[in-house]
Every structure is written in structure tokens, then in C-alpha cells.
Amino acid sequence: MTRRPARLARAVSCALAAGTLMTTAACSGDGGTDASRARGVTAEQAAEQQRQTPSPTATLTTDGARMALITEADIEDDWTQVRDTEAENWHDSLLIGTVDVSDFLTAKAQAASCQRLINSLFDDDLLGRPSGASALRGFEQGDSRLLYQVASYERTDPEDSLHWMAKLPEKCDQFTVTADDGGQRTVQVIDIPLPDVGDAREGLRVTVRGSTGGENATLTLDVAAVRVGDDAITVTAGGLDGDENDSVEQAVKQGTPRLKDVLAGRTPTPNPSQIE
Incomplete structure (x- = not known):
């Protein structure tokens, strides 16, 4: 030649x-x-x-969403990954019920936000149904569970859902839920800090006190959502053992750069990212 x-x-x-x-x-x-x-x-x-320099943000694919999921190595403590089919069916019965409208000064408007909260926690769709690709992974530790999701909201707006979350500690600081059997549960919502990652983020702690199986129980869930462009990470962790705030912080801290790598056309490192 x-x-x-x-x-x-x-x-x-x-x-x-x-x-x-x-x-x-x-x-x-x-x-x-x-x-x-x-x-x-x-x-x-x-x-x-x-x-x-990152390449232009790509459209998140199903394979990309799965690649962006965290692993056991990315979170602290002794979390064990479960089968995806098992994680998909995690639903806590303490979250089933109807919000008592009489608890609120502005009644229907505030009650609707609180009802949306407990419904979305039960259905694992805190930011609404993804309009694009999505993937999830579940972990267990004692009686606690951690559900990590990556999803695309390309035809919806995850920012609107983040604004809704930001107002919940004020609108839904404490309210009552009546279960199908007539039992009442007290729900409290406060905000929790998150690492400064992603384009926007919100964190909540939701505590539900009631009874299950005839015994008093307290369910504590730490919830985080992080937006990266039109895509987002959501983490829900907790159970009857108490809060899991440290693990939630670690999940978003390690998981956000994984999602950014995928969107930039890079393969995330198999080892946890070291971010201070």
C-alpha cells in the first residue's frame, strides 16, 4: 500500500x-x-x-441501567444481594392504608401528597413510572432491605417529583393512615441530608408506627432520589431494625458516578469509586 x-x-x-x-x-x-x-x-x-471530558449524554438503555447498578462492594456493612425477582416483589403491608384527611389544615391537597408518598413507597415508584429504561437491585441485611433503582424519565420530569419530595417534611410531617382492618398507623416524615452528587437530590426518612400480626411495630425507611439529566437513581432502605441512613448515603455517593460513566459511554469501574 x-x-x-x-x-x-x-x-x-x-x-x-x-x-x-x-x-x-x-x-x-x-x-x-x-x-x-x-x-x-x-x-x-x-x-x-x-x-x-465526558462525551455527550447518551440515552439510557436497559443494559446501561443494569451496568449503572451498585454492587455489595459499593455499600457498607453486611448487605447481601438478592435475586431481582425477589426484590421486585418487596412490598411492606404497613404502607397500605388511607390517609386521614382530618389531619390536615388544607385537607385534600395535603392529604393527596401524603397518600402519594405511601403509595409510591409501596409500589417502589417514588419518582413516578419510568418512561424509558430501568433496572433495580435488592440487598438484605438482617430484617432490613435496600432497593436501588436506575431509570430514565426522558418523557416525564423527575425534577417535578424532586420538588414534591422537598415539600413533604412540611406538608406531611405527621399524619394518620387507616388500614383495611380499621387499625391506625402514625406516619412521620423528615428530611435527611445527602452527599452533593448529581444535578439535584432529595432525601427523606419515613417512620410508620402501627401493628402487624397483632404486634406493635415501627417501620423506618430512608429514601433518596438523585437526578442526573433526565435519568435518576432512587434508593429505599430500612425495615424494623431502624434507620439505614449511612448505607443510603454510601449508595448514592458510589452509584451516581457509575450512572454518569454509563451516560458518557464509559464502563464503570468494578471497584467502588473513591469520592471524598
């Missing part, structure tokens, strides 16, 4: 990619060393900057 003259090859390369830092360096007479130094950037540094 006939090789093109070096000068012609260099000229064609410059014409095709004019304007980028690396091309400017490559088109200089001595391989770009002087041009790079003039900008205070070496050719190696320029290459590293280009490698670290």
Missing part, C-alpha cells in the same frame, strides 16, 4: 479536526511541542484532558 507523503497526511489531519487543542499541537512543525508549551499544556496533559 502506497504511503502518503508526511506533509500531505498532516495537512489532511489538520483540515478534518481544526480548532481542537490536540489538533493545533499536532499541526505544528515539530509535533506540537512548542504550541502546547505556549498554552502551558503539554501534549500528554491535553490528551488526558480530552480523555476525562
Whole structure:
């Protein structure tokens, strides 16, 4: 195969990619060393900057959503991953019931928000039904469970749901739910802090006190949602053993960069990301 003259090859390369830092360096007479130094950037540094710059956000696929899921190594303590089919069927009966409208000053409006909360916790769709790809993974530790979901909301707006979540500690700070058997449960909602990750985020702790199987019980759930563009991570963790706030924080801290990597066309590292 006939090789093109070096000068012609260099000229064609410059014409095709004019304007980028690396091309400017490559088109200089001595391989770009002087041009790079003039900008205070070496050719190696320029290459590293280009490698670290995320590509345009891609549409999340089902395979991508699964790739973005966390593993046991990403969360602290002794969580054990369960089968996906088992996690899909996790529903806590303490979350079934009708909100008592008489608990609220503005009645129907506030009661509707609180009803939406307990319904979405039971159905595992805190941000609404995904309009695109989605994947979930479940973990167990004693009597506690952690459900981690990655989903695309490309035709809906996860930001609206985050705004709704942000108002719940005020609107639904405490209310009563009446179960089908007439039993009453007290629900309290407070906000919890989350690591500064993603484009937007909200965290809640929901405590339900009532009875199950004829015995008094307290269900504590820590809930987090993190938006990355039109996609989002949701984490729900807890049970009768108490709060799981540390594990929720760790999940979003390690999981958000995994989702960002997938959307940038990169394969997430198999080991937990070290983010301070």
C-alpha cells in the first residue's frame, strides 16, 4: 500500500479536526511541542484532558441501567444481594392504608401528597413510572432491605417529583393512615441530608408506627432520589431494625458516578469509586 507523503497526511489531519487543542499541537512543525508549551499544556496533559471530558449524554438503555447498578462492594456493612425477582416483589403491608384527611389544615391537597408518598413507597415508584429504561437491585441485611433503582424519565420530569419530595417534611410531617382492618398507623416524615452528587437530590426518612400480626411495630425507611439529566437513581432502605441512613448515603455517593460513566459511554469501574 502506497504511503502518503508526511506533509500531505498532516495537512489532511489538520483540515478534518481544526480548532481542537490536540489538533493545533499536532499541526505544528515539530509535533506540537512548542504550541502546547505556549498554552502551558503539554501534549500528554491535553490528551488526558480530552480523555476525562465526558462525551455527550447518551440515552439510557436497559443494559446501561443494569451496568449503572451498585454492587455489595459499593455499600457498607453486611448487605447481601438478592435475586431481582425477589426484590421486585418487596412490598411492606404497613404502607397500605388511607390517609386521614382530618389531619390536615388544607385537607385534600395535603392529604393527596401524603397518600402519594405511601403509595409510591409501596409500589417502589417514588419518582413516578419510568418512561424509558430501568433496572433495580435488592440487598438484605438482617430484617432490613435496600432497593436501588436506575431509570430514565426522558418523557416525564423527575425534577417535578424532586420538588414534591422537598415539600413533604412540611406538608406531611405527621399524619394518620387507616388500614383495611380499621387499625391506625402514625406516619412521620423528615428530611435527611445527602452527599452533593448529581444535578439535584432529595432525601427523606419515613417512620410508620402501627401493628402487624397483632404486634406493635415501627417501620423506618430512608429514601433518596438523585437526578442526573433526565435519568435518576432512587434508593429505599430500612425495615424494623431502624434507620439505614449511612448505607443510603454510601449508595448514592458510589452509584451516581457509575450512572454518569454509563451516560458518557464509559464502563464503570468494578471497584467502588473513591469520592471524598
